[in-house]
Amino acid sequence: MSATVKWFWFASPQTFFPLAGTIARWCAIAAALLAAAGLYVGFFVAPTDAQQGEAYRIIFIHVPAAWMSMFLYVVMAFWAAIGLAFNTRLSGMMASGIAPTGALFTFIALWTGALWGRPTWGAYWVWDARLTSELILLFLYLGFMALQAAIDDPRRADRAGALLAIVGAVNVPIIYYSVQWWNTLHQGASVSLTRAPSMASAMLAGMVLMALAFWLYSIAAALARVRCIILERE
Amino acid sequence: MLEASDLDCQRGGRALFRGLSFALRGGELLRVAGENGSGKTSLLKILCGLLAPDQGEVRWRGEPIRRLREDYARNLVYLGHAPAVKDDLTAAENLSIACTLAGIEAPAQSVHEALARYGLAAGQAPVRKLSQGQRRRAALARLLLSQGVPLWLLDEPFAALDASAARLTEELIARHVAGGGAVVYTTHQDANIDVKEPRVVELG
Amino acid sequence: MIAAARCIVVRDLLLALRRRSDVATALLFFVIVASLFPLGVGAEPNLLRAVAPGVIWVAALLSTMLSLGRLFAADHADGTLEQMLLGAAPLGVVVAAKSFAHWLAAGLPLVAIAPVIALQYDLPASLYGVLALSLLLGTPVLSLIGAIGAALTLGLRGGGVLLSLLVLPLYVPVLIIGAGSVDMAAAGLAPAGQLQLLAAMLVVAAAFAPWAIAAALRISTE
Numbered sequence: 028m029s030a031t032v033k034w035f036w037f038a039s040p041q042t043f044f045p046l047a048g049t050i051a052r053w054c055a056i057a058a059a060l061l062a063a064a065g066l067y068v069g070f071f072v073a074p075t076d077a078q079q080g081e082a083y084r085i086i087f088i089h090v091p092a093a094w095m096s097m098f099l100y101v102v103m104a105f106w107a108a109i110g111l112a113f114n115t116r117l118s119g120m121m122a123s124g125i126a127p128t129g130a131l132f133t134f135i136a137l138w139t140g141a142l143w144g145r146p147t148w149g150a151y152w153v154w155d156a157r158l159t160s161e162l163i164l165l166f167l168y169l170g171f172m173a174l175q176a177a178i179d180d181p182r183r184a185d186r187a188g189a190l191l192a193i194v195g196a197v198n199v200p201i202i203y204y205s206v207q208w209w210n211t212l213h214q215g216a217s218v219s220l221t222r223a224p225s226m227a228s229a230m231l232a233g234m235v236l237m238a239l240a241f242w243l244y245s246i247a248a249a250l251a252r253v254r255c256i257i258l259e260r261e
Numbered sequence: 262m263l264e265a266s267d268l269d270c271q272r273g274g275r276a277l278f279r280g281l282s283f284a285l286r287g288g289e290l291l292r293v294a295g296e297n298g299s300g301k302t303s304l305l306k307i308l309c310g311l312l313a314p315d316q317g318e319v320r321w322r323g324e325p326i327r328r329l330r331e332d333y334a335r336n337l338v339y340l341g342h343a344p345a346v347k348d349d350l351t352a353a354e355n356l357s358i359a360c361t362l363a364g365i366e367a368p369a370q371s372v373h374e375a376l377a378r379y380g381l382a383a384g385q386a387p388v389r390k391l392s393q394g395q396r397r398r399a400a401l402a403r404l405l406l407s408q409g410v411p412l413w414l415l416d417e418p419f420a421a422l423d424a425s426a427a428r429l430t431e432e433l434i435a436r437h438v439a440g441g442g443a444v445v446y447t448t449h450q451d452a453n454i455d456v457k458e459p460r461v462v463e464l465g
Numbered sequence: 466m467i468a469a470a471r472c473i474v475v476r477d478l479l480l481a482l483r484r485r486s487d488v489a490t491a492l493l494f495f496v497i498v499a500s501l502f503p504l505g506v507g508a509e510p511n512l513l514r515a516v517a518p519g520v521i522w523v524a525a526l527l528s529t530m531l532s533l534g535r536l537f538a539a540d541h542a543d544g545t546l547e548q549m550l551l552g553a554a555p556l557g558v559v560v561a562a563k564s565f566a567h568w569l570a571a572g573l574p575l576v577a578i579a580p581v582i583a584l585q586y587d588l589p590a591s592l593y594g595v596l597a598l599s600l601l602l603g604t605p606v607l608s609l610i611g612a613i614g615a616a617l618t619l620g621l622r623g624g625g626v627l628l629s630l631l632v633l634p635l636y637v638p639v640l641i642i643g644a645g646s647v648d649m650a651a652a653g654l655a656p657a658g659q660l661q662l663l664a665a666m667l668v669v670a671a672a673f674a675p676w677a678i679a680a681a682l683r684i685s686t687e
Contacts, residue, residue, distance in 0.1 A: 309551060310551070311547060311550060311551065311686065311687070312687055313687050330555075331552075331553060331554070331555055334551045334552060334553060335553045337551070339547070339548075339551055341544055341547060342544070343543055343544030343547075344543075344544065345543065345544035345545050345547065345548050346543065346545070347476075347480060347539075347543065347545060348543065349479075349480055349483040349484060350476075350479065350480070350483075354476075354479070358472055358476050359548060361468055361469060361472040362469055362472060362473070362548060362549060362552040362553065362554065362559075363548075363551075363552060363553055364469070364552075364553030364554075387483070
């Protein structure tokens with residue numbers, strides 16, 4: 028019982044404000060450290076790939092960014108659902124705070140995917156299943172942000188965005204599988220950026236480090252944004 | 262029957278009213294008075310369930326209306342600012358659709374009679390061709406078919422009405438209250454509604 | 466409940482009939498968009514035959530989206546939407562009826578016109594059936610999903626374009642499966658699997674979308 032009370036105490040934006048600041052600061056520091064470690068592993072420790080040479084190293088940013096973009100959408104939809112179910116103001120702010128970071132990682136994933144594609148397959152964009160899904164995910168994020176920007180009343184903005192996020196989250200697996208199928212239907216050449224080179228343990232370690240770094244950065248960025256939103260509204 | 266407890270309403274950053282409470286029983290008439298922009302329409306919408314109050318709740322026969330949804334809606338008639346008629350349909354079509362959606366039986370004969378009482382010939386003209394006052398009357402004709410509905414929530418029912426239509430509306434409201442129904446209405450004008458103890462809530 | 470649903474369908478169809486030009490404009494848009502593609506990519510018959518299913522599907526999608534603005538905006542403006550929110554029938558039933566009426570006026574005619582467009586693209590006649598069936602199953606899904614977007618963007622500035630941004634990503638699976646079914650048939654493979662998938666999407670959308678639309682309407686009008 029006291030645990031529940033404690034959670035709901037933090038659900039008030041006023042009390043959450045200082046807590047968010049503290050968490051954000053620690054996460055930002057940790058993120059910077061992990062990113063440094065991850066990049067070091069990625070660029071210096073991991074062996075050169077037999078097929079793709081040095082260019083493959085961009086995978087250390089591309090794959091974690093893609094993971095984050097999908098993970099953050101689910102988290103955003105989760106907070107949105109909580110906000111709709113319990114009518115708490117803070118949950119809606121969390122969802123709004125996460126969205127731009129999610130969009131950023133999607134964009135990074137797309138860019139790094141294109142940069143990877145050029146030296147490897149000769150073209151910047153090859154309409155492979157993952158890149159196409161990421162593109163649609165970017166549209167979902169941008170749609171969420173555009174909807175919230177178009178609504179003046181903060182309460183309606185939060186709730187409308189929440190519904191959109193939930194509908195989007197339900198559709199993401201459907202979109203992903205239909206794009207996969209579309210890819211197999213139309214692809215003659217089996218060009219695929221999703222087929223990563225066989226993983227040496229050092230490569231995997233590098234990617235996991237970067238993923239953790241991105242995750243902590245996301246927490247820091249989202250909480251910083253939530254603090255701004257709290258200041259704006261209350 | 263209808264209880265409002267501790268209602269708060271904020272619109273556009275301004276607090277319209279705080280801690281508003283009242284109870285309405287069958288056979289009572291409540292007038293909501295106040296300046297323009299004091300929240301009369303918002304209060305009526307909160308009482309319908311169209312708007313959620315920032316705080317407090319509205320109860321119908323003891324149950325919160327948020328839980329009752331359609332069961333509550335079936336017990337009320339709400340006539341808002343807009344006449345709620347489709348321009349491209351005739352007055353008769355509009356009225357029978359309104360009644361069907363509200364779950365009220367309305368055979369064509371009664372629809373035409375109701376419109377005739379309000380001085381609207383059952384023509385084939387779409388509402389678009391009617392004047393503002395005629396549109397209002399077409400909307401109010403619904404009251405003639407809603408005698409069995411306990412709660413009437415009327416926002417500015419006398420606006421844009423001429424004397425005879427206004428008198429007819431006053432009679433209808435008085436008769437409804439005398440028959441045990443409850444009516445909440447807002448108005449700028451002085452209304453002479455023949456009721457034992459009319460109550461007033463002042464906003465702003 | 467049935468009476469209310471029937472009343473709404475009849476009402477919306479009557480309104481569409483009395484505003485025929487709105488309905489006709491959306492259909493004309495479908496034809497124009499489909500006619501633009503050959504002007505853009507050249508009239509090489511093999512190319513056109515290959516892109517026909519995709520082009521027709523995209524044009525259908527865009528035309529449906531264009532007509533979604535009609536769904537709730539007019540009722541919201543003249544106050545009749547409020548009355549529906551206060552009606553005796555559950556809001557889910559009301560919006561399902563409205564979406565169905567919308568499909569009858571905006572989606573079903575597309576199914577009828579599609580073979581004419583297919584003629585323009587010299588699509589083999591054997592594929593007309595699959596094309597029509599895929600559109601028949603897919604356009605109601607487009608109406609239902611689009612209605613969610615229309616409800617969310619009710620009364621907002623930048624409405625039409627914002628609606629497109631919200632709804633197009635959600636349309637992608639229907640587009641892929643719908644156009645894909647015709648492509649499969651064109652390649653000589655059986656399209657039954659894709660058509661069944663479309664039917665499944667329709668069932669799921671018909672079951673869940675009305676509640677999402679009702680929730681969105683409440684959010685937008687509160």
